[in-house]
Structure formats: structure tokens, C-alpha cells
Amino acid sequence: MRNLLSIEEVDRDAMEAILGRAESFAEVGRRDIKKVPTLRGRTVVTLFYESSTRTQSSFELAAKRLSADLVSVKAAGSSVDKGESLKDTVATLSAYDPAAIVIRHPYAGAAQMVAGWTGAAVVNAGDGKHEHPSQALLDVYALRRRLGSLEGRRIWIVGDVLHSRVARSNLIAFRRMGAAVTLCGPPTLIPRGIEELGCEVTYSLDGLEEADVVYALRMQRERMSGSFVPSLREYAANFQIDTRRLGPRQLLMHPGPVNRGVEISGEAIDSPQSLIGEQVAAGLVVRMAILYEILAGQPERPAAFGDGPAAAEAAAPTIGQPA
Amino acid sequence: MRNLLSIEEVDRDAMEAILGRAESFAEVGRRDIKKVPTLRGRTVVTLFYESSTRTQSSFELAAKRLSADLVSVKAAGSSVDKGESLKDTVATLSAYDPAAIVIRHPYAGAAQMVAGWTGAAVVNAGDGKHEHPSQALLDVYALRRRLGSLEGRRIWIVGDVLHSRVARSNLIAFRRMGAAVTLCGPPTLIPRGIEELGCEVTYSLDGLEEADVVYALRMQRERMSGSFVPSLREYAANFQIDTRRLGPRQLLMHPGPVNRGVEISGEAIDSPQSLIGEQVAAGLVVRMAILYEILAGQPERPAAFGDGPAAAEAAAPTIGQPA
Amino acid sequence: MRNLLSIEEVDRDAMEAILGRAESFAEVGRRDIKKVPTLRGRTVVTLFYESSTRTQSSFELAAKRLSADLVSVKAAGSSVDKGESLKDTVATLSAYDPAAIVIRHPYAGAAQMVAGWTGAAVVNAGDGKHEHPSQALLDVYALRRRLGSLEGRRIWIVGDVLHSRVARSNLIAFRRMGAAVTLCGPPTLIPRGIEELGCEVTYSLDGLEEADVVYALRMQRERMSGSFVPSLREYAANFQIDTRRLGPRQLLMHPGPVNRGVEISGEAIDSPQSLIGEQVAAGLVVRMAILYEILAGQPERPAAFGDGPAAAEAAAPTIGQPA
Structure with missing residues (x-):
């Protein structure tokens, strides 16, 4: 695996490799020194054209825990032609010879384009309405730990x-791992023909009791200007997940940040069925695993940090014990 | 000591422990490698809801000199319900299992609330009009080095x-260390009944010559809209500390950043009696000491960086010589 | 060399020292661990009063590859008296005892002033319309690698x-290295009397075929409000460098970021004659070399990172193989 551009191109074996690696990084996270020397002396660039505390801090901490040097570029939405300036920005950053560029961009397909412009590995941290593959992987990871x-x-x-x-x-990811997926929402917010991707579609929460897992999506307030739903209040009345609707054996997930009281009630967020905190923790180890799996095949990596037990572990090449 | 939420809860013994530790970090600061491996592989989060070049850069450099990995979150004042979003943000950051969260927030009591939501140690870097305990500790440190x-x-x-x-x-801190404190300012800017905390109150600079130390506070221009003082010029005429008012044996302090020509004259800032630069230097070593004292009692720390003299020191467990 | 304030004060020997050092850092950049322990435990401050993705990220990555701890201060243009606040900000940052302060400021002479206020080494990363010495050095470096x-x-x-x-x-730098320089542009954009610095001046691209190197400058859109040039379109018609005007043996340079289709055509940017990507790569190693040359003469530096081959190299004191 050279890049992570979409989950579509990650087959089940590659998913298992990342998930297994993430488990071993979770073990590292329980140590006192939550860090491995894998990427020491190599550079990871984060290039975010949309702000995202969660995804960005998680990729950046992942890079630091792999001992990489980090170049963090926050590109506020400027008025210049985005296509052109993105190309030039990527050319500039590529001149530093980074191991990887992690990019978030409002245009679908941006990460794919970037991969054509740089010798660095490219990780798609969200491109428009297209894909967010590291989110899918961390969600599968968090779910599997429970189920x-x-x-x-x-x-x-x-x-x-x-x-x-x-x-x-x-x-895509849930189906690839063997789950059956139902998409649920107001008709204005479900793309027509999406059943062809191999899922059920329903326009009300009736029948929700059959679900093992309820995955609520974020309502973007700025998009809710009357044309899609009459109001957030009406949306909440029909689709909010609360502890009345959520059975005691059903799990609740959300990509965050949550609009409390809109797509999920505050009580449900804090309920024992909620995986939301575990999803964030999963994000860190899964993103460490993504960087590791993408970059491990590249030019020889450093052997160890120094002497002592940490280094001994670091030098051990077993999969279950990442160095 | 598990957290540093207010100076009120730091007794004199705990203050002495921090101040003594800070002295040993000042010694580290005179070395060529101004760094110790204490927090290597652990994570420190800074979460600032108000901007502050001074306090934030000082905590962040302190964390780096302790070899921690840093996650720096700047939360601009957003329009969402702060109480809710703060809780969710803290839950998110806690999922990274940080050793400490350093928080500045415009609401009094915010740090206390955060401590109830996270397993990390919490350091209050300023909560509304309530407390700024690391500032008090660094001021005591800077003063003791002179006096x-x-x-x-x-x-x-x-x-x-x-x-x-x-x-x-x-x-609170000055009194705890045995000093007598007088509060001085226009009546509109001194809370009624504050004498009950065990200090004198006066509404003019008459009698200032008795002071060993003059601690000028920052006038916040945006608050000076007529209701508290007629104008900054009138405030300066009555309360500005200048070299005419300041005797040659009196020390001058200020938490920074100074409004030159308002609360202090430019000449006084640059005078030999001014401790302002020493306060900033004290900030770095005292904040290293705070993080060290709070986190030292937690799960075993790494032994050493590598070989050589730095590592030998690092492994030495003496209090006076932090590794 | 104590500071790098202007290229005027860097004589040919000092330039050769920096360029030679940069070559050895380019060799480090081809290794897997692109990092040396030279500045470990020392602090580099970047203080940027104007935003600059390129120059700032390049200095910061240079500091990280030298293993320094970084304090990055972005000072947005505030309304306060810049002269005063700059002095106080520098005093604050100097209290951390940094090895170097890298400053960009909109006022000509700002870096020189800062050098008078701090014990740290000062690197001018651009001061108003005055100087940008690290840019000149990296351009000489990139050109020499080709020519x-x-x-x-x-x-x-x-x-x-x-x-x-x-x-x-x-x-200044090109002439010092023996090149002949011609300045070309509309009369409104060429300072009168600049010939006295020892260059030719011309007001059209006629004769461009004699050039070995064409160095296009950035047109700042915000300055082009009618008084200097009628319009960007007219500027482009007369002065844009495109593949029609650029001969196959002429090299093309630009300090970036480029306004595609204004000062250079998109096709020319991507042509094999373009050195623009190499300039950015040169920026990293030349800025490492600048920090190294300025700080190498200061208090003893650490010997090595740890054990193993990286450390062995690190301890080797040869110039061609920087540690």
C-alpha cells in the first residue's frame, strides 16, 4: 500500500493488517513511554484546507508517537484558484522530501490529485463529500473491540x-467486514440510487430495534437552510437518537464533534452504549498504524532509539510488538 | 498534588517543593542541553480558549524541555454553548490519554470542571477572574531570588x-509566604470587602514609599469604557508607576504584557528595579517544576535518554538535581 | 558570524562556508534519518509578523532537523505601536534563553533592532523592503548546483x-559571486539610481536572450492598484516570462509563491528550465546551514544522539559530514 486515498482500494487483507497493527500500537499506548522510533528523522506534513481539531490533532500526535518531525500547514480557505495553488503548495512541501503528506481538502478527489504531484505517500484525511478512509478504519477498529x-x-x-x-x-468498510448496512434519514438527505452500493434505505427510525449498531452522522448547521430539512428541531424530533429509542444492547457511534441535542441527545452521548470516546482513542492508534503500514515498505528505517528496554523492544521486528 | 487548580489549595510545603524544583531546573537551563527526559513518551495538551503568547509558549516550552509530546489546541471563542463543547472537547483530548491538560478559559471554575471530566492531571493556566496559580508561583520564585x-x-x-x-x-501566595499585601487602585476597580482576605486597601499611591515591592496589574483597554475609570490618561495620572514614584530600593513587577505609558512608564519598565524579564524566565522553570511535581507521582517514568553524562544525571533520583 | 541580518555583511568567505555546509546537509537529507543532534536541548524561536508558509516552515523544519526545541510565535499585525511591542515581545522571548530568534517583520531594519535587544543570535527572515538574506543564499546555492x-x-x-x-x-549576492545583474521592469517599479549598486537597468524584455538566468519576482496583487501598473493583464503582456520568451538553455527562478499566469506562465513554471522546486529544497538545507554556522561557535554542543551508526556520524567533527 503506497497511499491511503479511499477505503474502496483497501481490500480486506490490507484492512486486517492495519487493524492488527493498531492493536499493537494500543499496547504501546498502555506503556509509560507511548512512543516508538519508527519514523525518526523522517518528516510528516499535515496540510488541512478545512479545520478539524479531532482529525488533525490525532494524525499529528500519531506522527509524533512514531518519532517523525512534523510540518503542520493550515491553509485557510483563500480566494485564489484552489486547483492551481494546491498544486504549487504540494510542490513546495514535496521539496522537503517528506515521507507522507496528510491532506484534508473541500474538493472530492483532491487527495488523488495530490498523489499524482508528489513523491511522498499521501493520506486522505477527508476530501469533500467523497471519502474519509481513516475514519472508516478507526470505526471498524472501535467496533471490533466491542463486538x-x-x-x-x-x-x-x-x-x-x-x-x-x-x-x-x-x-464500504462495514460491508467489507461482513456487516449489513441500512442508511436512514429524510429523503432529501439520502442520495438517490445509493441502494446500488449494497445497502438498505429507510426514511424513518421505525425498525431501528433490529440494529446492533446505530451510527449517527453530524448535522452541519450551515447546510440546514430550509432546503433539506424544515428545521433542526424537526430533524431532531424525527431522527434524534436518544435513550428512549436506543435499546440497552445497541451500540451508539458518531464521528464527532456531536451537536448535543440535535442528532443525539446529551443523555445518549454519555450512556454506556456510546462508543464515542473509544472512537477517538481508536483514531490515534489506527492513524499510527496507517502511517506505519504505508511507510514501512519504504527505505530502511532506524533500528532503535538508544539502549535499555525501550530500545530492545524497538529493535524487535515482530508484528505484535511494533518498534 | 494531583492537579494545580488554584493557589488556595497549595500549602506552604507544596509551594516550597515547586520552588525548590524550579531552582534545580534553572540549573538545567544554564547547561548546554537545557532538557531532561522526565516526560519522554508522555503527552501534554495545551487547551487555550483565550490567546496568550506568554503563558502558552512558556507552558509549551516547559513541556518540550521535559521531553513530552505536545498537542496544542487553540480554541477560538466559538458561538456554541461553551459549557457543553468544553466537556466534549475534553473528552476527545482525554481519549489520547495525556499526562496533563493545561487549560485557559474565560469562565471562572472551568479548570475545576475539567478536572472532573478527565483522568489527566489538570493545570489551570487562568480561569476567568478566578485564579492564575502558575503566575503566583513564578512571581514568588522571581521575588525570592532577589529578596x-x-x-x-x-x-x-x-x-x-x-x-x-x-x-x-x-x-494568597504572597501572604502564605509571610508578606503583607496592600491592594491599591481606584475604588471602582477594588472589590468591596476584599480586606477580609487579610490585606490592606488604599485608593491612592500615597504611602507607596513603604512598599518593598510594587506589583502593577495590566489595564485591559477593552474594559476601560467609561464605567470604571474616566480614561486611561486619568488612570495613568493617578496610578502609573514611574521612576519618580518608584524608589531606588523598591522592586517593580508586572504579569505582562505591559501597556507602556499606562500602568507603568517606559522608563520604569527598563529600570534596574524591574523584575519583568526575570518573571518571564521564572515562568519557564516554575512551569517545568509544576508539571514535574504533578506528574512525578504518576506511573513509572523513563530512566534515561541514552548513555553519557546526561543520561547518568537523568537516572539519578535526587530531588535537587532533576534529570 | 554572530547574526544574519543582511547579505551585505556576509563576505564571500562566509557565503562559501554556508554553501559548503548546506551541501553536507543535503547529503544528510538523502539519508533515512534526515536529522542531526547539533542543537539538541537548545531553543530556536520563530517570530513572524507577516505570514509565510514557505520561509517559516522551512526555518522550522531546519531547526527540527538540527534537533532544536522550537517556539513558534505568529504575531498577527496588531494595532499597537509596533516598535514598542516588538521590543517587549523580544524581551519576553529572550527570557527563555533561546539560541536564535528568526524574525520576519514588515519594517525595514527590524531584525537589526532586535539584535540590539537580545542575547540570542538573530536571523533576518525578511524585514520590509530591505533584505531577505536567507533567500539570496538559497538562490545562489540552487543556481550553483546547476551552473x-x-x-x-x-x-x-x-x-x-x-x-x-x-x-x-x-x-548583492549574485554580484558577490561574480555574476552580472540586469534589473528589468516597468519604470514605475524600478527605484531610481539603483544602477549605482552596480547593475544594468532596462524597461523591457528586449535583449532577454542574453540572460543565463531569468529571476522573476512576485507581483503583489494588493500593491497593483493602478498607480504602479495599469493592470496585472498589461503587466503580464509586457513582462510575463513564458516558454516563448524563455530559451531552452535559460534557467528560470522565482522566490514563490508564484502568481501563475501573471509574472510567469503556468507552462514555464513546469518546464525543465524551472528551478522553483530546487529553490525550495535548497531553502531547507541552506537554512540548516545558516543556523549551524551562526550557532556552532557558541557554547559547546552535544556530542551525539546515542549509539549506533547515526551517533558515530554525529560525533564526527568533519565539515563535510555534519553531525
């Missing part, structure tokens, strides 16, 4: 599917 | 006491 | 010379 396997599980993805790259990437 | 002891010293705190968390924290 | 020597070469600098610190620094 063991996704085989035969029923997952409902609820909310604004139309504008959601998370819905698209997760639908 | 030896604060016992029996007379300290005047001059200016906008009403809006100042620094005034409140420093009043 | 071997600048002796007797003819370099045309084309565009808005009037507002350009790059034009000024590069003119």
Missing part, C-alpha cells in the same frame, strides 16, 4: 448521508 | 484588582 | 524591484 467481529451485524447509519464522506467510507 | 525571603515584606498590588485573576492568586 | 559557478553569468531580475527585498538581497 469481536462485524460478520452478520446490522449497522444503521442515520442522518445527513447526502453530504457525508463518513457515510460513504463507512458503508 | 531571599518574603517574610515581613510589604507588597503593593496596584491597578485593576477587580478584573484580575493575578491579583487574587498573588494575594 | 557550477556564477562567475561571469548574466542574471536578469524581472518585475516589481521597487517593493522587493528579494531583488535587493539577490542583486
Whole structure:
């Protein structure tokens, strides 16, 4: 695997490799020194054209825990022709010979374009409404830790599917791991013909009790200007996940940040069925695993940090014990 | 000590421990490698809801000199319900299992609330008008280096006491170390009944010559809209500390950044009695000491960086010589 | 060399020292661990009063590859008296005892002033229309890698010379290395009397075919409000460098970021004659070399990172193999 551009191109074996690696990084996270020397002396660039505390801090901490040097570029939405300036920005950053560029961009396909312009590995951290593959991988990771396997599980993805790259990437990933997916939301927020991707579609929460997992999507307030839903209040009345609707054995997920009281009630967020905190923790180790899997095949990596037990572990090449 | 939420809860023994530790970090700062491996492989989060070049850069450099990995989150004042979003943000950041969260927030009591939501140690870097404990500790540190002891010293705190968390924290800390404190400012800027905290109050600079130390507070221009003082010019005429008012044996302090020509004259800032530069230097070593004292009791720390003298020191467990 | 304030004060020997050092850092950049322990435990401050993705990220990555701890201060243009606040900000940052302060400021002479206020080494990363010495050094470096020597070469600098610190620094540096320089642009954008610095001046691209190197300057859109040039379109018609005007053996340079289709055509940017990507790569190693040369003479530096081959190299004191 050279890049991570879309979840579509990650087959089940590659997913298993990342998930297994993430488990070993979770073990590292329980140590006192939560860090490995894998990428020491190499550079990771984060290039975010949309702000995202969660995804960005998680990729950046992942890079630091792999001992990489970080170049963090926040590109505010400027008025210049984005296509042109993106190309030149990528050329500039590529001149530093980074190991990887992690990019978030409002245009679908941006990460794919960037991969054509740089010798660095490219990780798509969200491109428009297209894909958010690291989110899908961390969600599978968090779910498997609770459920063991996704085989035969029923997952409902609820909310604004139309504008959601998370819905698209997760639908693909959940199905690839053997789950059955139902998309649920108001008709204006479900793309027509999406059943062809191999999922059920429903326009109300009736039947939700069959779900093993309820995955609520973020309602983007700025998009809710009357044309898609009459109001956030009406949306909440019909589609909000609350503790009344959520059964005691159903799991609740959300990509964050949550609009409390809109797509999920505050009580449900804080309930024991909620995986939201575990998803964030999963984000860190899965993103470490993504960088590791993409970059491990590249030019020889450093052997170890120094002497002592940490270094001994670091030098051990076993998969279960990442160095 | 698990957290540093307010100076009120730091007894004299705990203050002495931090101050002594800070002295040993000042010794580290005179070395060529101004760095110790104490927090290597652990994560420190800074979460600032108000901007502050001084306090934030000082905590962040302190974390780096302790070899921690840093996650720096600048949360601009957003329009969402702060109470809710703060809780969710803290939950997100806690999922990274940081050793400490350093928080500045415009609401009094915010740091206390955060401590209830996270397993990380919490350091209050300023919460509304309530407290700024690390400022009080660094001011005591800087003063003691000049005076030896604060016992029996007379300290005047001059200016906008009403809006100042620094005034409140420093009043407590100075008294705890044996100093007598006088608060001075226009009646509109001194809270009623504050004498009950064990200080004198005066509404003019008459009698300033008795002070060993004059601590000028920052006038916040945006708060000076007619209701508190007629104008900054009139405030300066009555309360500005200048070299005419400041005797040659009196020390001058200020938490920074100074409005030159308002609360202090430019000449006084640059005078030999001014401790302002020493306060900033004290900030770095005292904040290293705070993080060290709070986190030292937590799970085993790394032994050493590598080989050689630095590592030998690093492994030495003596208090006076932090590794 | 204590500071790098202007290219004027860097004589040919000092330039050769920096360029030679940069070559050895380029060799480090081809290794897997692109990092040396030279500045470990020391602090580099970047203080940028104007935003600059390129120069700032390049200095910061240079500091990280030298293993320094970085304090990055972005000072947005505030309304306060810049002269005063700059002095106080520098005093604050100096209290951290940094090895170097890298400053960009809109006022000509700002870096020189800062050098008078701090014990740290000062690197001018651009001061108003005055100088941008690290840009000149990296341009000489990038050119020499293609041409071997600048002796007797003819370099045309084309565009808005009037507002350009790059034009000024590069003119000096190119001449010092033996090149002949021609300044070209509309009369309103060439300062009167600049011939006295020892260059030719011309007001059209006629004769461009004699140039070995064409160095296009950035047109700052915000300055082009009718008083200097009628319009960007008219500027482009007369002075744009395109593949029609550029001969196959002429090299093309630009300090970036480029306004595609204004000072250079998109096709020319991507042509094999373009050195623009190499200039950025040169920026990293030349800025490492600048920090190294300025700070190498200061208090003893650490010997090595740890054990193993990286450390062995690190400990080797040869110039060609920087540690």
C-alpha cells in the first residue's frame, strides 16, 4: 500500500493488517513511554484546507508517537484558484522530501490529485463529500473491540448521508467486514440510487430495534437552510437518537464533534452504549498504524532509539510488538 | 498534588517543593542541553480558549524541555454553548490519554470542571477572574531570588484588582509566604470587602514609599469604557508607576504584557528595579517544576535518554538535581 | 558570524562556508534519518509578523532537523505601536534563553533592532523592503548546483524591484559571486539610481536572450492598484516570462509563491528550465546551514544522539559530514 486515498482500494487483507497493527500500537499506548522510533528523522506534513481539531490533532500526535518531525500547514480557505495553488503548495512541501503528506481538502478527489504531484505517500484525511478512509478504519477498529467481529451485524447509519464522506467510507468498510448496512434519514438527505452500493434505505427510525449498531452522522448547521430539512428541531424530533429509542444492547457511534441535542441527545452521548470516546482513542492508534503500514515498505528505517528496554523492544521486528 | 487548580489549595510545603524544583531546573537551563527526559513518551495538551503568547509558549516550552509530546489546541471563542463543547472537547483530548491538560478559559471554575471530566492531571493556566496559580508561583520564585525571603515584606498590588485573576492568586501566595499585601487602585476597580482576605486597601499611591515591592496589574483597554475609570490618561495620572514614584530600593513587577505609558512608564519598565524579564524566565522553570511535581507521582517514568553524562544525571533520583 | 541580518555583511568567505555546509546537509537529507543532534536541548524561536508558509516552515523544519526545541510565535499585525511591542515581545522571548530568534517583520531594519535587544543570535527572515538574506543564499546555492559557478553569468531580475527585498538581497549576492545583474521592469517599479549598486537597468524584455538566468519576482496583487501598473493583464503582456520568451538553455527562478499566469506562465513554471522546486529544497538545507554556522561557535554542543551508526556520524567533527 503506497497511499491511503479511499477505503474502496483497501481490500480486506490490507484492512486486517492495519487493524492488527493498531492493536499493537494500543499496547504501546498502555506503556509509560507511548512512543516508538519508527519514523525518526523522517518528516510528516499535515496540510488541512478545512479545520478539524479531532482529525488533525490525532494524525499529528500519531506522527509524533512514531518519532517523525512534523510540518503542520493550515491553509485557510483563500480566494485564489484552489486547483492551481494546491498544486504549487504540494510542490513546495514535496521539496522537503517528506515521507507522507496528510491532506484534508473541500474538493472530492483532491487527495488523488495530490498523489499524482508528489513523491511522498499521501493520506486522505477527508476530501469533500467523497471519502474519509481513516475514519472508516478507526470505526471498524472501535467496533471490533466491542463486538469481536462485524460478520452478520446490522449497522444503521442515520442522518445527513447526502453530504457525508463518513457515510460513504463507512458503508464500504462495514460491508467489507461482513456487516449489513441500512442508511436512514429524510429523503432529501439520502442520495438517490445509493441502494446500488449494497445497502438498505429507510426514511424513518421505525425498525431501528433490529440494529446492533446505530451510527449517527453530524448535522452541519450551515447546510440546514430550509432546503433539506424544515428545521433542526424537526430533524431532531424525527431522527434524534436518544435513550428512549436506543435499546440497552445497541451500540451508539458518531464521528464527532456531536451537536448535543440535535442528532443525539446529551443523555445518549454519555450512556454506556456510546462508543464515542473509544472512537477517538481508536483514531490515534489506527492513524499510527496507517502511517506505519504505508511507510514501512519504504527505505530502511532506524533500528532503535538508544539502549535499555525501550530500545530492545524497538529493535524487535515482530508484528505484535511494533518498534 | 494531583492537579494545580488554584493557589488556595497549595500549602506552604507544596509551594516550597515547586520552588525548590524550579531552582534545580534553572540549573538545567544554564547547561548546554537545557532538557531532561522526565516526560519522554508522555503527552501534554495545551487547551487555550483565550490567546496568550506568554503563558502558552512558556507552558509549551516547559513541556518540550521535559521531553513530552505536545498537542496544542487553540480554541477560538466559538458561538456554541461553551459549557457543553468544553466537556466534549475534553473528552476527545482525554481519549489520547495525556499526562496533563493545561487549560485557559474565560469562565471562572472551568479548570475545576475539567478536572472532573478527565483522568489527566489538570493545570489551570487562568480561569476567568478566578485564579492564575502558575503566575503566583513564578512571581514568588522571581521575588525570592532577589529578596531571599518574603517574610515581613510589604507588597503593593496596584491597578485593576477587580478584573484580575493575578491579583487574587498573588494575594494568597504572597501572604502564605509571610508578606503583607496592600491592594491599591481606584475604588471602582477594588472589590468591596476584599480586606477580609487579610490585606490592606488604599485608593491612592500615597504611602507607596513603604512598599518593598510594587506589583502593577495590566489595564485591559477593552474594559476601560467609561464605567470604571474616566480614561486611561486619568488612570495613568493617578496610578502609573514611574521612576519618580518608584524608589531606588523598591522592586517593580508586572504579569505582562505591559501597556507602556499606562500602568507603568517606559522608563520604569527598563529600570534596574524591574523584575519583568526575570518573571518571564521564572515562568519557564516554575512551569517545568509544576508539571514535574504533578506528574512525578504518576506511573513509572523513563530512566534515561541514552548513555553519557546526561543520561547518568537523568537516572539519578535526587530531588535537587532533576534529570 | 554572530547574526544574519543582511547579505551585505556576509563576505564571500562566509557565503562559501554556508554553501559548503548546506551541501553536507543535503547529503544528510538523502539519508533515512534526515536529522542531526547539533542543537539538541537548545531553543530556536520563530517570530513572524507577516505570514509565510514557505520561509517559516522551512526555518522550522531546519531547526527540527538540527534537533532544536522550537517556539513558534505568529504575531498577527496588531494595532499597537509596533516598535514598542516588538521590543517587549523580544524581551519576553529572550527570557527563555533561546539560541536564535528568526524574525520576519514588515519594517525595514527590524531584525537589526532586535539584535540590539537580545542575547540570542538573530536571523533576518525578511524585514520590509530591505533584505531577505536567507533567500539570496538559497538562490545562489540552487543556481550553483546547476551552473557550477556564477562567475561571469548574466542574471536578469524581472518585475516589481521597487517593493522587493528579494531583488535587493539577490542583486548583492549574485554580484558577490561574480555574476552580472540586469534589473528589468516597468519604470514605475524600478527605484531610481539603483544602477549605482552596480547593475544594468532596462524597461523591457528586449535583449532577454542574453540572460543565463531569468529571476522573476512576485507581483503583489494588493500593491497593483493602478498607480504602479495599469493592470496585472498589461503587466503580464509586457513582462510575463513564458516558454516563448524563455530559451531552452535559460534557467528560470522565482522566490514563490508564484502568481501563475501573471509574472510567469503556468507552462514555464513546469518546464525543465524551472528551478522553483530546487529553490525550495535548497531553502531547507541552506537554512540548516545558516543556523549551524551562526550557532556552532557558541557554547559547546552535544556530542551525539546515542549509539549506533547515526551517533558515530554525529560525533564526527568533519565539515563535510555534519553531525
